[in-house]
Amino acid sequence: MTSREALVALNLIDHVGPVRLRQLMAHFGPDPAAILKASRQELLAVAGIGIDTAEAIASWERSVDLHGELRRISESGVHVLTQEDPEYPPLLREIYDPPMVLYVRGQLLPADRNGVALVGSRLTTPYGQDVARKLAYQLAFTGVTVVSGGARGIDTAAHQGALSAKGRTIAVLGTGINLVFPPENAGLYERIAEHGAVITQFPFNRPADKQSFPIRNRIVAGMSQGTVVVEANLASGALITANFANEYGRHVFAVPGRIDSPRSRGCHELIKQGAKLCEGAEDILSEFEYLFPPTNRPESPATTGTLPALALSEPETRVIAALTPGTEHTTDDVIRSTGLPASAASVALFSLELKKLVRQLPGKLYTRLN
Numbered sequence: 001m002t003s004r005e006a007l008v009a010l011n012l013i014d015h016v017g018p019v020r021l022r023q024l025m026a027h028f029g030p031d032p033a034a035i036l037k038a039s040r041q042e043l044l045a046v047a048g049i050g051i052d053t054a055e056a057i058a059s060w061e062r063s064v065d066l067h068g069e070l071r072r073i074s075e076s077g078v079h080v081l082t083q084e085d086p087e088y089p090p091l092l093r094e095i096y097d098p099p100m101v102l103y104v105r106g107q108l109l110p111a112d113r114n115g116v117a118l119v120g121s122r123l124t125t126p127y128g129q130d131v132a133r134k135l136a137y138q139l140a141f142t143g144v145t146v147v148s149g150g151a152r153g154i155d156t157a158a159h160q161g162a163l164s165a166k167g168r169t170i171a172v173l174g175t176g177i178n179l180v181f182p183p184e185n186a187g188l189y190e191r192i193a194e195h196g197a198v199i200t201q202f203p204f205n206r207p208a209d210k211q212s213f214p215i216r217n218r219i220v221a222g223m224s225q226g227t228v229v230v231e232a233n234l235a236s237g238a239l240i241t242a243n244f245a246n247e248y249g250r251h252v253f254a255v256p257g258r259i260d261s262p263r264s265r266g267c268h269e270l271i272k273q274g275a276k277l278c279e280g281a282e283d284i285l286s287e288f289e290y291l292f293p294p295t296n297r298p299e300s301p302a303t304t305g306t307l308p309a310l311a312l313s314e315p316e317t318r319v320i321a322a323l324t325p326g327t328e329h330t331t332d333d334v335i336r337s338t339g340l341p342a343s344a345a346s347v348a349l350f351s352l353e354l355k356k357l358v359r360q361l362p363g364k365l366y367t368r369l370n
Contacts, residue, residue, distance in 0.1 A: 004101075005070065006032040007082050011101045012064045012203050015053040018097040023048045036060060072204045078105050078177055089113070089223040095248055099201035099219065103177040105189075106197035112170060115145040116284060117220045117245070119238040120154025120230040125263055128154055128231030131255055133161035135228065137354055138281035140167020145196065147172065147224050149216055150189065152182050154230045154238070163191055164351040166313075170223075173200040174216035175208045187343070217241040225288060226251030228278055232266030239266050242275070251287050253278040315340055315348040320357060323368035330365060 001009075010016050010032060016024075021032070027046040028034040035043075035057065043054035056063070073080055081088045081102045090113055092098050118136055120128060132154045136146045140162035148155040150171035162169035171192045173181070177200050180186045189198050201219065202212065217237060221227050221244035229252075232238040242252050254275040257264030271277050278284060312320065315338070322337035323329055335345045349366055352358035359367050 001033045001036070003032055003084070004080065004082055005066065006036055007100050008069060008073075008080060008203075009036060009060060009064055009066045010057075011201070012066065012069060013056050013060050014063075015056045018100055020048065020053060021100050069203055072178070073103070076105075076178060076204075078103050080104070081108070091115075091225070092219065092223040095218065095222040097218070098222065102199050102201055103203075104197050104199050105177055106193035106195075106199075108170070108197050108199070109168070111143065112145045112168065112196075112223075113225075114143065114288070115147045115170065115224045117147040117224040117227040117241065118154065118158035118230060119148055119217075119220065119227060119232075119241045120158075121232045121236045121238060121263055121266075122151055122153040122155075123233075123263070124153040124157075124231050125257075125261065127257065128255075128263060129157040132157035132230045133164070133350060134354065135230065135255075135278075135281055135284075136161030136169070137165045137167075137351075139284065140165040140169065142281070142285065143167070144285075145170060147220055149174065149213075149220055149241075150181075150185060150192075150198070152185075154232075156185060156188065158230070159188060159192055160347055160350075163195055164347060164354070166195070168196040170196050171198045172216050172219045172223075173198060173202070174212040176200065176202050176204045176206040178204050179207065181208050213237050214240050218244045221245040221250065222248060224250065226253060226284065228253040228255065228284060229267050229270055229275070230255045231257060231263045233262045234265050234269065236266050239270070242270055251276065251284075253284055255279075313348070313351070315344050316352055319345060319348040320352060320368065323358065323366065325368045325370050328361060328365040328367055334366065 024035045024046055040054050040058040043049050043057055081104055083093055087108045116139055118132055136158040140146050145168040146158055146162035147170045148158040150173055159169045169192055175181050180189060192198055217240045221241050227242050227245035229238045229242050245252050252275040254267040254270040255278050257267060318338040319334055322334055335342055349358060353360055357369055359369055
């Protein structure tokens with residue numbers, strides 16, 4: 001058994017996590033396969049290892065389908081990283097409890113070290129979604145990898161914004177990598193894997209639960225230079241991510257919102273506690289001058305009043321051709337004229353609005369700008 005296979009097996013065992021793995025490897029040596037060969041009594045001799053954990057490890061072959069998991073990894077096109085692999089996120093290695101394995105669909109690159117997490121509530125407002133998309137677009141355009149959790153609301157908007165800028169984005173899941181949660185993000189996950197990566201520490205078929213999301217959140221914060229909370233109430237899991245970032249010595253940013261909106265209270269509380277108020281991408285980039293010097297960045301959108309122009313994607317080209325200057329069009333008009341799915345038409349309209357080629361009017365009407 002290789003060390004990689006042993007770590008996959010240990011990751012499948014209840015009661016074994018990164019901290020216990022470190023205790024076990026300190027006792028049995030650097031080869032994790034030695035842990036799986038140990039007897040119950042040998043395991044009980046390790047400090048911090050109780051009866052339940054010793055029993056789970058000693059009897060692992062009766063409860064763990066390692067061969068099945070390895071087959072699923074091979075057949076699905078997923079690859080597994082350990083901390084010994086150069087592709088393993090270097091910032092993640094620095095936290096107290098880095099995942100023993102990462103399942104990856106797509107590819108992690110050295111540039112992803114310059115990642116920023118954008119997180120927020122699942123139950124969000126149009127304001128929060130617009131801000132998340134615009135921030136993600138601006139960051140991705142400057143070369144920042146946008147990291148988020150693939151969930152509904154702010155996470156989805158953040159991934160969409162980064163993809164609209166043809167940048168990189170990473171989704172960290174709270175499930176097994178073969179599960180799509182929420183189901184409507186199946187297409188989004190495929191696009192993320194093509195232009196970044198979908199990752200998780202959970203084995204195949206692991207469903208989401210209350211424990212899996214905080215575990216996921218520590219990875220989001222741990223692999224990022226900083227965490228931006230776009231919109232969150234006081235009970236939002238996004239605040240857990242921000243707390244992890246603070247514990248890891250990473251930057252924490254918060255976007256202000258309406259003072260009478262419950263969705264803004266979590267962000268306002270973070271600002272009161274010392275998080276940097278974020279009004280645009282420049283507020284984030286200014287904290288990372290050593291990574292993104294001003295001479296290497298386009299002018300701030302706050303200064304120019306516009307975002308840098310990009311070549312139009314195929315859906316954007318179809319949408320712009322369907323719009324007439326001086327004429328108001330509904331989203332349904334655009335869908336009928338272009339034949340695009342509703343989601344693709346909406347993303348293209350949003351991207352064209354960012355590029356100052358389209359203006360959204362009251363009533364969700366759109367017009368082409370000259």
